[in-house]
Amino acid sequence: MSYKYTLGGIDLSTIGVYVESGSNDFLKLPDLKEPYKVDWAEMNGIEVDLSDPKFKEKEITLNLAIVAFSESQFWSNYNAFLNLLRSPGTKRLFCGDLGRSFFVYYSKMNNYQKLSPIAGETKIGARYSITLVEPIPSLLKPFAFLTKKGGGYLLSTTGSLLNTAT
Structure with missing residues (x-):
């Protein structure tokens, strides 16, 4: 089953981008920030204040695919996606399989793999992963x-x- 994903209000499928996997990362609890600790000389171990735990930002890696049916469509869609990622501020990412939105910003792109040549082709595909950061989980x-x-x-x-x- 295919689920709808939108980023900044744009349905990613309209620019040929599809999420293959990675939305499970949104369901993971983020890492705990270092709590306040006291190491009393007269006691074993440490005393840790966990009365109000705080958490770090969360990194999410999505595995994506881009599909196009002409060279011009590929470059148009790819550039639209890159411009969306690098636009200022956090963006609302709606994950259809979770039925929920998250506010994220772009961090990095990894593992880019062309599945076909781009120049002169009528069926073009690529896979890659992007890392997003949810600053306030x-x-x-x-x-x-x-x-x-x-x-x-x-x-x-x-x-x-x-x-x-x-």
């Missing part, structure tokens, strides 16, 4: 609202429960 922010049947108890964006029963 969205799995750490509640976006869902929880309710009781018949009303009551919504989870706010700050994580606190509100009694909404009337």
